[in-house]
Amino acid sequence: xxxxxxxxxxxxxxxxxxDIAKSRAIAAIPIAGRYRVIDFILSNMVNIGMHNVSxxxxxxxxxxxxxxxxxxxxxxxxxxDGLFIFNPYINPLDSSFHKGxxxxxxxxxxxxxxxxxxxxxxxxxxxxxxxxxxxxxRYHKDSGADITILYKKIKDEKDKFINCxxxxxxxxGRVISIGKNIGKENNLNIxxxxxMLKKDLLIEIIENSISKGETVYLKxxxxxxxxxxxxxxxxxxxxxxxxxxIENYYRVNMELLDVEVSKELFYKNGYxxxxxxxxxxxxxxxxxxxxNSMVSSGCIIEGNIERCIISRRVKIGKNxxxxxxxxxxxxxxxxxxxxxxxxxxxxxxxxxxxxxxxSSKKPLVMMKNQKI
Amino acid sequence: MSREKKEIIAMLLAGGQGSRLNMLTEKIAKPAVPFGGKxxxxxxxxxxxxxxxxxxxxxxxxYRPLELNNHxxxxxxxxxxxxxGGVTIxxxxxxAEGGRWFRGTANAIFENFHFIEQYDxxxxxxxxxxxxxxxxxxxxxxxxxxxxxxATIAVINVPWxxxxxxxxxxxxxxxxxxxxxxxxxxxxxxxxxxxxxxxNWKTLKKYLMEDELDKKSHHDFGKxxxxxxxxxxxxxxxxxxxxxxxxxxxxxxxxxxxxDLLKEDDTLNLYDPNWKIYSRNPVRPPHYISTTGKVxxxxxxxxxxxxxxxxxxxxxxxxxxxxxxxxxxxxxMPGVKIGExxxxxxxxxxxxxxxxxxxxxxxxxxxxxTLVNQ
Numbered sequence: 001x002x003x004x005x006x007x008x009x010x011x012x013x014x015x016x017x018x019d020i021a022k023s024r025a026i027a028a029i030p031i032a033g034r035y036r037v038i039d040f041i042l043s044n045m046v047n048i049g050m051h052n053v054s055x056x057x058x059x060x061x062x063x064x065x066x067x068x069x070x071x072x073x074x075x076x077x078x079x080x081d082g083l084f085i086f087n088p089y090i091n092p093l094d095s096s097f098h099k100g101x102x103x104x105x106x107x108x109x110x111x112x113x114x115x116x117x118x119x120x121x122x123x124x125x126x127x128x129x130x131x132x133x134x135x136x137x138r139y140h141k142d143s144g145a146d147i148t149i150l151y152k153k154i155k156d157e158k159d160k161f162i163n164c165x166x167x168x169x170x171x172x173g174r175v176i177s178i179g180k181n182i183g184k185e186n187n188l189n190i191x192x193x194x195x196m197l198k199k200d201l202l203i204e205i206i207e208n209s210i211s212k213g214e215t216v217y218l219k220x221x222x223x224x225x226x227x228x229x230x231x232x233x234x235x236x237x238x239x240x241x242x243x244x245x246i247e248n249y250y251r252v253n254m255e256l257l258d259v260e261v262s263k264e265l266f267y268k269n270g271y272x273x274x275x276x277x278x279x280x281x282x283x284x285x286x287x288x289x290x291x292n293s294m295v296s297s298g299c300i301i302e303g304n305i306e307r308c309i310i311s312r313r314v315k316i317g318k319n320x321x322x323x324x325x326x327x328x329x330x331x332x333x334x335x336x337x338x339x340x341x342x343x344x345x346x347x348x349x350x351x352x353x354x355x356x357x358x359s360s361k362k363p364l365v366m367m368k369n370q371k372i
Numbered sequence: 373m374s375r376e377k378k379e380i381i382a383m384l385l386a387g388g389q390g391s392r393l394n395m396l397t398e399k400i401a402k403p404a405v406p407f408g409g410k411x412x413x414x415x416x417x418x419x420x421x422x423x424x425x426x427x428x429x430x431x432x433x434x435y436r437p438l439e440l441n442n443h444x445x446x447x448x449x450x451x452x453x454x455x456x457g458g459v460t461i462x463x464x465x466x467x468a469e470g471g472r473w474f475r476g477t478a479n480a481i482f483e484n485f486h487f488i489e490q491y492d493x494x495x496x497x498x499x500x501x502x503x504x505x506x507x508x509x510x511x512x513x514x515x516x517x518x519x520x521x522x523a524t525i526a527v528i529n530v531p532w533x534x535x536x537x538x539x540x541x542x543x544x545x546x547x548x549x550x551x552x553x554x555x556x557x558x559x560x561x562x563x564x565x566x567x568x569x570x571x572n573w574k575t576l577k578k579y580l581m582e583d584e585l586d587k588k589s590h591h592d593f594g595k596x597x598x599x600x601x602x603x604x605x606x607x608x609x610x611x612x613x614x615x616x617x618x619x620x621x622x623x624x625x626x627x628x629x630x631x632d633l634l635k636e637d638d639t640l641n642l643y644d645p646n647w648k649i650y651s652r653n654p655v656r657p658p659h660y661i662s663t664t665g666k667v668x669x670x671x672x673x674x675x676x677x678x679x680x681x682x683x684x685x686x687x688x689x690x691x692x693x694x695x696x697x698x699x700x701x702x703x704x705m706p707g708v709k710i711g712e713x714x715x716x717x718x719x720x721x722x723x724x725x726x727x728x729x730x731x732x733x734x735x736x737x738x739x740x741x742t743l744v745n746q
Contacts, residue, residue, distance in 0.1 A: 033658035034674070259660060259677065266657040276653035278449075280642035281409035281671040281686075283634075290667055296658035297410075297674055300643065310658070 005117040006045040006053035011101040016245035019367045027125035028063040030328045033296035038125040039274045046074045047270030048134040052081035073273045100216025105206045123194040128241035132269040136234045140196040145232035150194040152240045165191035175231040250363045253309045253326045279312050378491040386501035387434030392622045395745045403501030404440040409671040409686045414501035415651045422450040424509040428457030432480045449650045476591030482580045498569040505617040521609040522575045526568035528613045538564035539594045549608040616640040627741045630686045630703045654689035
């Protein structure tokens with residue numbers, strides 16, 4: 001769709017992500033063996049033909065900039081439009097950052113105003129799904145709503161979406177209030193934090209909120225519109241993963257071992273694109289034993305793997321046992337090491353004979369670039 | 373059009389039909405044949421150029437070039453999308469005096485004279501897109517300059533019993549070539565030409581022009597240009613290459629070369645981060661091996677889903693192996709879907725073939741490689 005621009009706001013709460021978000025934004029966390037969290041929403045956008053997408057970072061942008069480059073992998077290296085990455089401006093007087101994210105949008109208002117598109121899809125990166133945004137957009141236009149928020153109806157999955165926004169929707173599909181999932185209720189409408197609206201309305205919301213000074217967060221400013229405008233919900237019924245805590249990160253990775261889930265997530269409404277490294281195929285030797293695992297390219301596997309997500313260029317030595325683990329790129333697990341319920345960040349070396357164990361509820365998380 | 377002068381440019385001969393690969397090259401040129409679970413044969417030569425710092429390459433195509441052209445594109449995977457130079461596809465063309473197919477390796481270069489001249493190079497590297505090997509051409513160029521040679525030919529020791537299949541060099545103690553024998557019955561040495569030549573462009577130009585006028589010539593480097601230069605006493609040196617090198621010109625050697633990658637002592641080593649082999653990367657999730665899947669001694673790539681048993685195989689992206697199927701000693705090309713209870717032994721299954729449940733594919737005896745294209 002040539003008439004929609006995308007804005008991805010990376011001001012996301014990282015506190016529950018522990019060490020894996022220490023040096024990178026949630027959007028840049030490696031996931032599913034070869035992707036980064038942001039790949040999903042970005043691919044969903046380009047898969048419906050959107051070609052003007054901006055990323056508003058909230059600091060820690062090195063890995064996100066490195067990953068996205070000029071947007072080539074998403075076909076966003078364009079002469080007209082393409083990919084834009086905006087970092088928050090620093091206050092020149094005292095080198096401080098402002099509170100909240102709305103000023104970031106105000107600072108880039110020129111870009112938003114100059115963009116030729118009439119509509120905006122405003123999103124975050126932490127919701128993992130393969131959604132047909134065109135269907136949602138058609139619904140938005142047909143319903144005549146001012147704003148449409150995508151959500152997923154859940155039953156008995158409240159733990160997977162702790163701290164997420166919930167939509168209170170009346171019988172006409174209208175959002176009447178927005179709350180938070182604190183783990184009390186079972187039947188919930190989880191907000192995917194994807195909003196569709198006219199660009200002019202977004203500009204108005206940003207400008208109003210700045211001039212009135214009522215809020216410093218764009219999300220709050222959006223939510224304040226519920227009373228004044230016609231805000232609708234659009235129900236998405238596909239797979240939804242939520243990366244807002246390390247437990248959820250682990251859970252989503254493990255859920256991908258279900259072929260039905262991964263087929264939907266990686267193929268249903270188009271492919272998920274990522275920055276691809278030139279890795280050779282993965283080599284399994286005579287001594288390898290691999291069960292129920294997802295393995296990326298460039299690995300050399302000589303040991304035993306069960307229920308794991310293995311990123312590119314990982315080496316697993318003979319007689320090593322790796323179970324229920326998420327192993328990020330370039331890790332080396334030497335002969336005879338034993339790992340269970342562990343998340344290894346990238347570039348970790350586990351020496352021969354070392355044993356590390358977490359639990360299925362509380363996986364052990366190891367910080368990147370170290371030798372154990 | 374004037375361009376920046378280049379010290380060396382490469383001319384890559386990629387027009388071969390590769391008829392001994394039979395069904396594999398029915399629809400595509402030999403250099404475009406898939407290899408090693410990810411690549412196409414030509415990726416090795418293109419990556420060698422890129423890794424050797426040679427960034428001006430003319431690729432001469434002729435036979436069924438569509439897939440090859442698509443694959444090469446503007447050379448982005450090999451970092452060859454350059455402002456000046458980069459990769460240029462050179463197909464046979466028509467001129468004011470008519471046009472014709474390339475009539476041999478030397479003629480193909482002659483026909484693209486103007487392409488080479490616009491870079492005014494000192495040296496021209498002649499390559500073929502038919503071989504699997506990793507080689508630093510910049511070291512060969514250093515050697516060529518050090519020897520003040522007019523031509524240098526890369527050579528490799530081949531088993532004596534195979535010398536009759538190659539162009540064989542007889543050299544002196546200095547490495548200077550004194551005699552060149554094309555496919556000799558009784559070879560005097562086992563140094564075979566790898567079809568990789570560095571020429572001083574000025575010298576080559578002269579010999580190409582003379583050869584073009586020679587009505588009896590085959591217009592071939594091995595048969596005509598090199599022997600003519602030797603006859604005139606030109607200085608040609610041999611450059612001995614040590615390492616993995618394979619001409620994958622037959623179904624059997626293509627299969628063998630794939631199987632070589634699975635050996636413990638695999639000498640090609642695709643995993644060296646300092647000499648990566650580039651190709652187009654598949655847009656697929658990582659491969660998945662299910663609770664019923666078993667994989668040993670194999671190469672697997674993105675998008676494969678394995679419910680059955682895979683032993684000693686090379687699988688390209690997007691291959692599905694159904695439950696209770698057993699695949700042994702085989703090469704399975706991209707997008708092949710194998711149903712349940714299938715048995716495949718010592719075969720090459722070509723791209724996107726669907727193998728129905730219960731199929732058995734194997735040769736009559738242990739020496740036969742079965743090739744399946746539908």
